[in-house]
Amino acid sequence: MTASYEVPASKEQFAELLPATRRALLHRLAVGQNNGRAPSMVGAVMREGRMVWAEGYGAVDGQVPGADTQYRIGSLTKTFVAVLVLRLRDEGLIDLGDPLGKHLDTPEGGEATIAQLLAHTSGLAAEARGPWWERTDGALRPDLADIFGERPQRHPAGRLHHYSNPGFALLGALVERLRGDDWGTVLRREVLEPLGMDRTTLGPEAPHAAGWAVHPWADALLPEPAVNTGRMAPAGELWSTAADLCRFAAFLLDGDDRVLGAESLAEMRVPAVGPQDPQWVTGYGLGVQMTRQNGRVLFGHCGSMPGFVSALWVSPEESLAGVALANLTNGFEVSALASDLVGTVADHEPRIPAPWRPLDEVDxxxxxxxxxxxxxxxxxxxxxxxxxxxxxxxxxxxxxxxxxxxxxxxxxxxxxxxxxxxxxxxxxxxxxxxxxxxxxxxxxTREPYEPGDAVPGGVDEGGWR
The missing domain is CATH 2.70.130 (Cation-dependent Mannose-6-phosphate Receptor; Chain A)
Structure with missing residues (x-):
């Protein structure tokens, strides 16, 4: 017989951050905006399923940005596309081991498996053919064939990790082929609406930041274009907010049966290349990046597009996530900032573990x-x-x-x-x-080299001596 008692609702009990923690977070954001020389920057923290802190620093249209200000999130888009692909798998429409060509008529990359495309092990080229696709109107690439230049296959499929933006263009086309609709509409219907992410869009919607380049040797700005990238859009098109990305982080952590279950999400964050070494430092799973910093395992994704950088890092062990968004072209401060936001909360307010409780039943x-x-x-x-x-x-x-x-x-x-x-x-x-x-x-066996027929090769009859 097992005991029966009430378990406290610890998620709500410890949801709010302490004043000292909030000040430390603001200090880290301010240092990041200054060191990164970003026109504006927004940071946010998700804890136990909800956003518990968000601040902006700098200015957007003369105002301090906030959790509802849109920024372009670049390659963070890839994690959204990966969720759509895993949904297809869970519905039995594809197998991750299927070659892409089984489902999609593509001029290149058809021999790579869907899993290899998700994990950037397809061997495809890192970038689309010129001109620079992130700054070129997508009307120049209306077909899949238009995204590939010379030598589209740079490495044998499955051999090594080689980041490929065209690979995710193919995955977006796969979603469109099997759903019979454009990938952005599918994303809105199957992921964004169920999760309440109504400020995540294909194009900017006010209030939103403008993209800037910052002069390397002077405090001067140059506007960056924000173009529709057409067929390459699944590699980095989305705009989002700190509040929406906190919702997405909570989903990535715990799952939502309306979108994707926790088991499939956990599968996404298993390193896909190399041995399953418990001490790995960096890795890439199925549409998510992973890193180990100060003993803390984080997963998520970083992103960049002309005029914008972004980062989302999630700590499963501590049920925490950090979000950082900025509107400048060159500034990888946001990746460190997002992980430091997680570390700041974890160090100032270690997670209160749920009460121990006995099993409901014991076989x-x-x-x-x-x-x-x-x-x-x-x-x-x-x-x-x-x-x-x-x-x-x-x-x-x-x-x-x-x-x-x-x-x-x-x-x-x-x-x-x-x-x-x-x-x-x-x-x-x-x-x-x-x-x-x-x-x-x-x-x-129950004893070291226990005598009997269980141990292959048998056990010496003389026993231990």
């Missing part, structure tokens, strides 16, 4: 799986978690730990580290007692 057969297990002579502990999940943790130096999700067939699937996607099986004796664990053919 005796699962309970007897818990406790110490050994891979050879290396000790591990297995814990039972909510939802019949399991967590394997090394007890000494070395060893691979992982969390496992329960499946309907009585097995478990690895969620992180080396065992991501691998199957854990609990093997029992004829009498029904736990014999050993099998994790992708790795055998774990």
């Amino acid at each position: 005796p057969e699962l309970l007897e799986l818990t406790g110490p297990w050994y891979w050879g002579a290396t000790p591990f502990a297995l814990r039972l978690c909510a939802g019949r999940g399991l967590e394997l943790s090394p007890l000494g130096r070395g060893g691979r730990g992982a969390r496992f999700r329960a499946e309907a067939d009585g097995t478990w699937t690895g969620l992180d580290g080396y065992y991501t996607g691998e199957t854990l099986r609990a093997v029992r004796t004829a009498a029904g007692a736990p014999s050993h664990l099998d994790i992708g053919t790795f055998v774990f």
Whole structure:
């Protein structure tokens, strides 16, 4: 029998920021606007699902900008496009392993898989053919063939990470092909409206910032054009606000069944290239960038277009997100600023953990799986978690730990580290007692090299000596 009691609503209880935290955030924003020499800058913080701080610095049309002021967000657009593609996958219309050419008649990139395009491992060129697409009216590129120049395929598909703006133009065209409507309309209908993001648009809507270039050796400005980029729009067309991006951050963190579930969103933020090293520093998943800073894992995206830079970083562990928007061409201060906003709140006001509570029910057969297990002579502990999940943790130096999700067939699937996607099986004796664990053919026994037939190759009959 388990205990029953009320759990406090900690999200609401600790939603407001302390005055000292708010001042530290404002100071960081002001330093960022000065050091970056930005005509204007807006910063915002999302905590536990809602925006808890937003400030502007500098001026837009003579006024201090705010959470509702639009800025162009550049490549942050790619994360929105990725959500649309994952929706197609979840509906069974595509598989991420499908070559693009299975669904879209394209002059280039058709052999790359949809996952490779999302992760920038398609090998396609980084940029569209000249002239500079970000400053050129999109009417010059009405067809997919018009975005590719000489040598569109720069690397073999799947070999390495090579950022490709044309790759996301292809993904936008894929959405249009399967939905029968332009990608911007699909985005509005399937993502923006359900999430209440009515200030995220394809073109600027007042109040919005104008884009500027800042002279490198003088405090002087030059207007930047804001053109419709046509077929390249899915790579960086959107305009948004700090308030809307906080809504988007909350969605990316927790999911929304009207748009995309939390499991698919978690899949997006798994590094797609290289080994699944728990100590990775930077990575790129399915339409999202990832970074590890000061021990904190963040995911999101940065963006730039002529006259604008943007950044959104989310910390899943702390349920925090930082947003930074500015209207200047060259200024990567916003990426550091957005991550520092997260760090400032986390350091000043560490997240209050939810109260510990016992499991709602305990299956005796699962309970007897818990406790110490050994891979050879290396000790591990297995814990039972909510939802019949399991967590394997090394007890000494070395060893691979992982969390496992329960499946309907009585097995478990690895969620992180080396065992991501691998199957854990609990093997029992004829009498029904736990014999050993099998994790992708790795055998774990109750005693170090336990005698019997479970350990491949057998155990020396003389035993330990």
